[in-house]
Amino acid sequence: MLPALAALGLALASAPLDLPPPLEADPFTASVAVGAGWESNLTRQPGAGPAATAGSLGWRTAAGRIFAPGDADTLLVEATYAGEQYADGLAPAEHRPGASIAWARPLGERLRLRLGGFGEYLGSEDPLRRGAAAGASLSLALPVGEPLLLRVGAAGFRTATSGDAYSVHRTRLRASAALTPWRGATLVLGYAFQVGTDTAFVATPAAAAALVQASGAGYGAGAGAGTGTGSGATWLTSSLTAVRSPASAHVVSLDAEQELGGGLFLAAGWSWTNGASTAAGGWSGTDFQVQVGWRR
Numbered sequence: 057m058l059p060a061l062a063a064l065g066l067a068l069a070s071a072p073l074d075l076p077p078p079l080e081a082d083p084f085t086a087s088v089a090v091g092a093g094w095e096s097n098l099t100r101q102p103g104a105g106p107a108a109t110a111g112s113l114g115w116r117t118a119a120g121r122i123f124a125p126g127d128a129d130t131l132l133v134e135a136t137y138a139g140e141q142y143a144d145g146l147a148p149a150e151h152r153p154g155a156s157i158a159w160a161r162p163l164g165e166r167l168r169l170r171l172g173g174f175g176e177y178l179g180s181e182d183p184l185r186r187g188a189a190a191g192a193s194l195s196l197a198l199p200v201g202e203p204l205l206l207r208v209g210a211a212g213f214r215t216a217t218s219g220d221a222y223s224v225h226r227t228r229l230r231a232s233a234a235l236t237p238w239r240g241a242t243l244v245l246g247y248a249f250q251v252g253t254d255t256a257f258v259a260t261p262a263a264a265a266a267l268v269q270a271s272g273a274g275y276g277a278g279a280g281a282g283t284g285t286g287s288g289a290t291w292l293t294s295s296l297t298a299v300r301s302p303a304s305a306h307v308v309s310l311d312a313e314q315e316l317g318g319g320l321f322l323a324a325g326w327s328w329t330n331g332a333s334t335a336a337g338g339w340s341g342t343d344f345q346v347q348v349g350w351r352r
Contacts, residue, residue, distance in 0.1 A: 083122040085134065090115045091323075091347025098147060099257045099293055102337045108292055111143040114347075118156075130160045136176065146292040148181035152189075168197040170209075182291070184219025184298075195230075205234040213252075221298035226252030240315030247308055254303035256335035257296035305331030319350045 091114055098110040120134030139151045154176025161169050175190040195209030207230075214225040232246035309327040316322060324346045332338040 084120070085122060085132070085352060086117075086119045087349060087351035088115075088117040089323075089347050089349030091345055091349075093343065093345040095341060095343050097339060097341030099296060100331065100333070100336065100339045100341065101257070102339050108146070110146045110292065112140055112147075113143075114138070114140040114345075116349075120156075126161075128162050132158045132160075136174070138176075148185060148291060150181075150185075151179035152176045153179070154189075163196075166198055170195045170197065178215065178217060182219075185217055185222045187215060187217030187223070189213070189215045203236045205236075207232050207234065219298070221300045222255050224253045224255055224300060226250045226254065226303075242311075242313045244311045245309070246311070247306075249304070249306055251304040252302075253300050254331075254333055256299050256301040256303065256333040257293055258299055258335055259296060299335045301333040301335035303331060303333035305329050319352050321349055321351070323347050323349070 093112045095110050098108050116138040118134045118136045123131040125131050134156050137153045141149045156174035158172040163169050171194055173192040178187050178189055180186050191213040193211035195207050197207045199205050209230050211228045215223055217223050228248050228250040230248040232244055235243045307329045311325040313323040327343045330340045
């Protein structure tokens with residue numbers, strides 16, 4: 057959920073900025089977080105007129121174990137579960153059970169390499185959005201003085217869903233600077249560029265059909281939104297048609313976290329996205345998230 061605290065930041069979730077460097081006597085880990093979010097352009101529409109704001113509630117829990125496969129290596133394996141519920145049924149609720157793995161190793165005296173991967177099941181109220189998601193990431197961290205940590209990395213993400221319009225993939229390049237202004241506090245400023253395919257929402261099925269015909273194999277079209285089976289809910293995207301489209305985006309983010317003692321923490325994140333898709337054109341939007349959680 058917080059773009060700088062979740063490497064694939066593609067949800068309402070919190071993750072450590074880095075693996076714990078030492079292997080503790082009790083290597084088991086656990087965490088839980090709940091929070092609220094607000095999006096200024098849920099359907100990624102161009103211009104200020106069609107854009108629709110939406111609020112959401114989210115949660116994430118994880119349990120895992122830290123291993124030390126080598127003298128300098130650290131390996132973290134976790135089982136995860138996350139979910140999201142939008143206010144007033146503006147978008148389908150999601151439940152995502154999964155697992156993640158991360159490996160960290162020092163490179164020389166200062167650099168630190170981290171490799172990560174995850175997989176999860178996409179359980180959605182919309183049958184067309186159900187399926188699987190997976191991703192991998194690589195990052196390098198460099199401490200600069202006592203309070204500053206610089207990081208650069210790359211990540212890839214892919215979904216395979218029942219509806220072709222929601223089967224997307226993207227690659228993200230990211231740079232961030234993490235500052236520790238005082239004990240237990242972290243402030244992260246980040247920038248990311250991502251490219252690949254994404255789900256675009258267009259106003260009419262006729263427009264979507266024309267896009268698919270013009271692009272040939274470049275698109276996968278689907279009537280991706282509507283009324284959830286058995287729920288009776290009508291989502292904000294019911295009047296739009298979902299189309300898989302080549303897309304790119306620039307993302308600027310600012311995240312903050314404060315430890316509260318006893319494993320509790322409070323976190324907040326803001327991001328601004330300037331994106332474009334072949335199907336829907338250029339768009340921009342703001343995302344704000346706040347959460348409270350516990351971890352050990």
